[in-house]
Amino acid sequence: MSGGEPVRRRVLISGRVQGVGFRWSCQRVADSLSLSGWCRNLPDGRVEAVFEGDPKAVEQAVAWCRGGPPSALVTAVDVVPEMPDGLRGFGLR
Numbered sequence: 001m002s003g004g005e006p007v008r009r010r011v012l013i014s015g016r017v018q019g020v021g022f023r024w025s026c027q028r029v030a031d032s033l034s035l036s037g038w039c040r041n042l043p044d045g046r047v048e049a050v051f052e053g054d055p056k057a058v059e060q061a062v063a064w065c066r067g068g069p070p071s072a073l074v075t076a077v078d079v080v081p082e083m084p085d086g087l088r089g090f091g092l093r
Helices: 022-032 055-065
Strands: 007-016 036-041 047-053 073-082 090-092
Touching: 007 055, 022 036, 022 047, 022 055, 022 090, 047 055, 055 073
Parallel strands: 036 090
Antiparallel strands: 007 047, 007 073, 036 047
C-alpha cells in the first residue's frame, strides 16, 4: 500500500470492548495492514489503540475499530490525529 506519508491515529473505543478479544483481534488487523503501534485496556473499561503507517491502512484499522470482533459491542470511537513517532511493529500493552 502506498497512500502517502505515514500518519498516526490514537483511537479510544468505548462499549463492551474488554474481555472479548478486542486487543488480539486489533493486533491481527494491524499486522495484516502492515501497521505499527499498540493496543491496551484502560482502567475505565475502554480500549486504546495507536496505529501508525500508510494513511489508507490506518483508516481501514480505524474503521475496523468501529465494529471490533464479533463479541464486542462498540458504542463510541474517538479518533485523535497525532504526529507519527516512527514506531516499529504492533504490540499489546
